Amino acid sequence: VSSEHERDQTTDALLRAALPGLPGQAAGACLDAGTLAAWSERTLPQSEAERAELHLATCERCQQMLAAFTRTEPVAPAAAAVPFWQRWPRRWLVPAGALAAAAFVLVVVTREGEPPAERQMARLEAPAPPSTGARGQEAGLAAPSHAPEPRPGAQPPVEAVGLADQITAAAPATPPPATLSRQPAVSGPPAVREAGREDRARSTSGRNLRDGARSIELNKPETDGATRPTVSAGVRSVPYVAGVPTLPTSTADTPTAAPAEAPATVKPAAPKVTTESERMARAEAADQSTTKLDSVQITNMPLDKYRNYQALVVLVPGESAAAAKTAGTGAVIAEIVSEPRPAFGRAGRGGAGKVPARGPAAAAEAAQAASDAAKLPSTIAARWRILANGTVERSVNAGATWHPLALDAPVALTAGSSPSDEVAWFVGLGGVVLLSTDGERLDRLSFPNTSNLVEVVAVTDRAATVRTEDGRTFVTGDGGRTWSAQ
Amino acid sequence: MHLTATAQVTPALAERLHGESGAARWTLPVEAFQAALEASVAYGFTGRTPSAADIDQYVGSLHLEDLALAAACAAGQEAAWDHFVLEYRPVLYRAADALEPGGGARDLADALYADLFGLETTGGGRQSLLRYFHGRSRLTSWLRAVLSQRYVDRVRAARRLDALPEDDAPSAVAAGPIAPDPERPRHLAAMRDALAAALAALAPRDRLRLTSYYVQRLTLAEIGRALREHEATVSRHLARTRRLIRDAVERRLAARHGLDEAARAECIRSVIADAGPLDLEALLGAEPGPRKNEPAARSR
Numbered sequence: 001v002s003s004e005h006e007r008d009q010t011t012d013a014l015l016r017a018a019l020p021g022l023p024g025q026a027a028g029a030c031l032d033a034g035t036l037a038a039w040s041e042r043t044l045p046q047s048e049a050e051r052a053e054l055h056l057a058t059c060e061r062c063q064q065m066l067a068a069f070t071r072t073e074p075v076a077p078a079a080a081a082v083p084f085w086q087r088w089p090r091r092w093l094v095p096a097g098a099l100a101a102a103a104f105v106l107v108v109v110t111r112e113g114e115p116p117a118e119r120q121m122a123r124l125e126a127p128a129p130p131s132t133g134a135r136g137q138e139a140g141l142a143a144p145s146h147a148p149e150p151r152p153g154a155q156p157p158v159e160a161v162g163l164a165d166q167i168t169a170a171a172p173a174t175p176p177p178a179t180l181s182r183q184p185a186v187s188g189p190p191a192v193r194e195a196g197r198e199d200r201a202r203s204t205s206g207r208n209l210r211d212g213a214r215s216i217e218l219n220k221p222e223t224d225g226a227t228r229p230t231v232s233a234g235v236r237s238v239p240y241v242a243g244v245p246t247l248p249t250s251t252a253d254t255p256t257a258a259p260a261e262a263p264a265t266v267k268p269a270a271p272k273v274t275t276e277s278e279r280m281a282r283a284e285a286a287d288q289s290t291t292k293l294d295s296v297q298i299t300n301m302p303l304d305k306y307r308n309y310q311a312l313v314v315l316v317p318g319e320s321a322a323a324a325k326t327a328g329t330g331a332v333i334a335e336i337v338s339e340p341r342p343a344f345g346r347a348g349r350g351g352a353g354k355v356p357a358r359g360p361a362a363a364a365e366a367a368q369a370a371s372d373a374a375k376l377p378s379t380i381a382a383r384w385r386i387l388a389n390g391t392v393e394r395s396v397n398a399g400a401t402w403h404p405l406a407l408d409a410p411v412a413l414t415a416g417s418s419p420s421d422e423v424a425w426f427v428g429l430g431g432v433v434l435l436s437t438d439g440e441r442l443d444r445l446s447f448p449n450t451s452n453l454v455e456v457v458a459v460t461d462r463a464a465t466v467r468t469e470d471g472r473t474f475v476t477g478d479g480g481r482t483w484s485a486q
Numbered sequence: 487m488h489l490t491a492t493a494q495v496t497p498a499l500a501e502r503l504h505g506e507s508g509a510a511r512w513t514l515p516v517e518a519f520q521a522a523l524e525a526s527v528a529y530g531f532t533g534r535t536p537s538a539a540d541i542d543q544y545v546g547s548l549h550l551e552d553l554a555l556a557a558a559c560a561a562g563q564e565a566a567w568d569h570f571v572l573e574y575r576p577v578l579y580r581a582a583d584a585l586e587p588g589g590g591a592r593d594l595a596d597a598l599y600a601d602l603f604g605l606e607t608t609g610g611g612r613q614s615l616l617r618y619f620h621g622r623s624r625l626t627s628w629l630r631a632v633l634s635q636r637y638v639d640r641v642r643a644a645r646r647l648d649a650l651p652e653d654d655a656p657s658a659v660a661a662g663p664i665a666p667d668p669e670r671p672r673h674l675a676a677m678r679d680a681l682a683a684a685l686a687a688l689a690p691r692d693r694l695r696l697t698s699y700y701v702q703r704l705t706l707a708e709i710g711r712a713l714r715e716h717e718a719t720v721s722r723h724l725a726r727t728r729r730l731i732r733d734a735v736e737r738r739l740a741a742r743h744g745l746d747e748a749a750r751a752e753c754i755r756s757v758i759a760d761a762g763p764l765d766l767e768a769l770l771g772a773e774p775g776p777r778k779n780e781p782a783a784r785s786r
Contacts, residue, residue, distance in 0.1 A: 008725065011732040014754055017761040018681055019700040033631035034529070037623035040631075042714065043547060044622070050690075057690035057697070061638060067702035068634035070712040072581035430691075448547065451714065469714070482543065 026059035036065060042449035046431060049450045382421035382439065386413045392426060394439050406441035407434070417458040425464050427453035433480055437461045445480030495523045495541060507550035512558030512566035522557035523548075526620035553621030560604070560614040567603070574629060575599060581630045585637050594636050598629075673753040674761075676743040677735070684734035692727045699724060 031039070031052055038044045039052045056062050383395045385402070390411055393402040411432045418424035426434040426442065431450040434442040447453075451468040458464040462479040465486075473486040495503075500520035504510070509519045523545055527536065530544050558566030578599060582591035604612035619628050667673075685693060691713070698704045698712065699720075706724075710717045739745045745753055 007732065008728055010754060010758070011728045013758045014677075014735075015696070015700045015728065015731070017758050018677060019697070021761050022678065022681055022685070024682075024685070033635050034618065034620055034622055034628055036635075037627035037631040040712070041623045041627055053694065054690045057688075057693040060697075060701070061642065063694070063697050063702055064638040064642070065631070065634050066712060067698065067704055067708075068585055068637050069631050070704060070708045072584045072630045072634060073711055074580065075711070 024058055024060060026055060026062075027057075028055040030059060031055060031062050031065070036062070036069060040066075040069065042431075042451050044450075045448065046446055046450065049431075053450075382418065384416060384418050384424050386416060386426065390428075392416075392424075392434070392436075392442060394424075394436075396421070396439075405436055405439070407444075411444070414453060415455050417456045417464065419458045419460055423458070423461040425456050425458040425466075427456045427466050429453070433466065435461065435480055447480075448474070448483050495520055495527060495545065496538075499523075499542065499545065503545060503550055504554075507554035509554035509558065512554060512563045512569075514554055514558040514561060514563060514566070518561050519554060519557055522553055522560075522617075522621075525617070526553065526622070529620045530622065548621035549624055550621065552625035553619070556616040556619040556621075556625060559602070560616040562612070570602075574625065577626050578629055578633060581633050582637075585634070591633075591637055594633060594640065598633055598636060667756065669752070670756055672743075673756045676739055676745065677753055677757045679742070680735040680738040681731070683738055684731045687734060688727065688730065692723065692730075695720060695723055696727055696731075 028051060035044070035048075035052055039049055039056075042049070044052060056066055383399055385393050385395075387393065390407075390413055392405045392407065392413070394405060395402045411428050411434070412430070413426050413428040413432065413434070415428075416424055416426040422437060422439045424436045424439075426432075428434075429452045431447040431453060433445040433447045433453065433456075435445055436442045447466075451470065451472070453466050454469050455467040456464055463475075463477050464480070465473060465475045467473050474483040475486055476483045497516070497520065500516055500523055503523060504514075504516045504519045507519065509516075526548060527541055527544060530536075531540070536544065555566055555570065559570050578595040579592065582595035583589065585591040585594075598615070601615040604614035604616075615632070619625060623631075685696075688696070695709055695713065698709045699706070704712070706717045706720045709715070709720045713720070715723075736750055739750045739753060
């Protein structure tokens with residue numbers, strides 16, 4: 001680590017010394033003031049924006065212009081100091097907190113009256129044994145996603161009990177859960193762990209939710225792909241995953257409150273795992289369980305928060321834990337389930353509803369959405385997943401096998417939504433919108449600006465809504481040919 | 487460059503947009519606003535012939551209120567100009583002070599202000615610089631961009647005119663190498679080649695981040711604002727790009743220039759110690775932007 005740090009410092013010094021004097025050749029004509037201003041505001045058409053950025057990257061004069069332009073930008077102190085996810089309207093925190101509290105109660109009640117075998121288990125798998133350092137984990141990141149079952153004698157998967165506890169088993173007669181979190185209960189460095197525990201213990205208020213999310217973010221590593229050293233989880237080492245995300249609720253329409261929900265419902269549950277045999281028995285029971293979960297769709301996946309995941313497993317309707325375990329080994333950062341939705345903006349999975357519910361109406365709307373969601377068919381044929389390298393894969397046999405979709409150039413994806421077995425929309429950084437209508441290839445669609453897109457909700461292969469990092473919403477009804485701001 | 491409008495904005499569309507823009511507040515005639523729209527369309531579709539739908543979508547994305555104000559100012563509407571003076575002149579001054587806190591850029595703002603008003607006359611009427619505003623961004627952003635452009639051009643021109651130090655001047659003496667290293671020219675040439683190749687292989691955005699940080703000396707926060715990225719994201723991408731460059735440079739130094747590990751390390755040390763004399767192009771054009779914070783003070 002020290003060597004790598006020194007190496008980075010040397011490179012930093014080298015660039016500092018040599019880069020300013022390095023001659024370059026500009027690509028294309030210099031930007032005029034109007035183009036620079038429009039590029040800065042992300043209002044240029046995509047092709048023009050790309051040309052402008054290519055020129056900016058190679059033209060010293062225009063770089064100087066951009067630098068001067070940036071320095072003249074007035075900075076609102078409050079807005080500049082607060083990250084975008086904390087600038088979301090606080091009105092979301094009240095309904096989100098209420099939903100989280102309701103979900104917590106529901107989870108507790110469900111757990112009390114239900115035998116363990118009926119609960120689904122989610123797993124975070126450690127691809128390397130505990131003694132393996134960060135490099136081993138990086139290797140795990142780069143490993144093929146189709147990892148074989150653990151060898152005899154190898155470390156079995158580690159149960160993320162805190163995660164499993166948060167997945168409410170939605171028996172047919174049971175109302176669907178309001179929240180789902182993938183927060184490992186006891187992993188992470190002490191600062192995160194303790195802050196998270198404290199927040200989780202009493203965080204039903206918006207303030208605690210927000211603070212919890214912030215404490216995690218502040219401890220996020222600043223290098224790509226790097227994982228923190230493993231931290232003892234009491235029973236077994238679990239790789240630390242930075243910026244532990246929260247899935248948007250499966251029923252509540254709460255897109256903007258998603259990251260802040262994480263600490264609300266996660267309980268430190270590691271002490272409940274007592275012995276190896278108990279854990280194995282429990283895992284075996286979960287593997288064989290056919291209990292259907294309410295479906296989960298990831299629609300809010302900022303790569304900054306998720307890129308350090310080695311394995312991110314989402315249990316989906318009709319899927320057993322064994323399938324999820326196989327699917328989740330490796331660098332899967334998101335898994336998406338094809339599913340029809342009854343009405344856009346109501347029971348939207350993960351909730352990028354067109355018009356978010358506000359105020360007291362949110363709870364009622366969420367309850368209605370939950371009811372709608374419970375009526376959805378649970379037979380899922382196609383599943384999609386985004387790998388850490390930007391590849392999108394599709395499975396039509398519940399995750400037993402996966403095949404990659406053809407894509408002209410790799411892109412950084414952040415979210416996806418699949419309204420049917422053949423159709424999936426994906427969005428990413430820099431205004432990337434991809435659409436697959438045949439399950440075989442992804443086509444890049446034009447988008448009016450180069451904002452980072454962090455959420456998408458698709459209804460059909462023609463109708464979808466995307467949300468930018470700064471909260472703007474764009475809608476298309478013609479398969480991405482035209483977009484209109486909402 | 488002023489483009490002649492070739493695309494037609496229908497009177498009905500112009501009428502509707504005129505209403506939406508609030509141009510009536512400045513008593514700007516529909517025909518004048520239509521001309522501004524057509525100029526913007528011609529600019530936005532340079533080299534292309536837009537369809538009616540393209541035009542409709544394009545004009546719908548414009549900042550119509552700002553376009554109406556600019557068109558009214560350019561047309562000499564006093565109410566519009568009064569509003570501009572009230573609202574936008576302070577913007578210019580604030581931007582100028584941000585460029586040079588000592589007030590050194592105020593003259594640029596004043597000169598720009600005069601051009602916006604249109605002191606120069608062509609064919610009997612004054613020509614306002616505002617006619618080049620096409621509404622593709624906010625007017626404040628455009629004004630800042632114009633001021634930044636003029637500031638940079640002035641700085642670059644001044645650098646070209648700066649006299650080189652005399653041969654016996656203290657600065658010239660101090661700048662000379664103390665202990666010439668026979669390997670140094672080879673190291674410098676190899677490093678320039680390797681770095682140029684590594685930079686060329688970068689994605690445009692990675693390269694832009696890198697030059698913004700190392701050449702233009704923007705802080706991470708400033709780069710984040712320019713690229714609409716979070717500061718931490720900029721930091722991570724910079725770290726990743728450094729790794730890419732380091733790997734690429736070492737590979738090229740080994741493969742193309744035949745340097746073994748020890749020689750590569752020495753080459754890097756040598757360049758870090760002194761990157762060497764700038765070439766003519768760099769002397770004429772490459773000058774680091776004013777550093778607002780020292781490196782240690784900048785967050786990395």
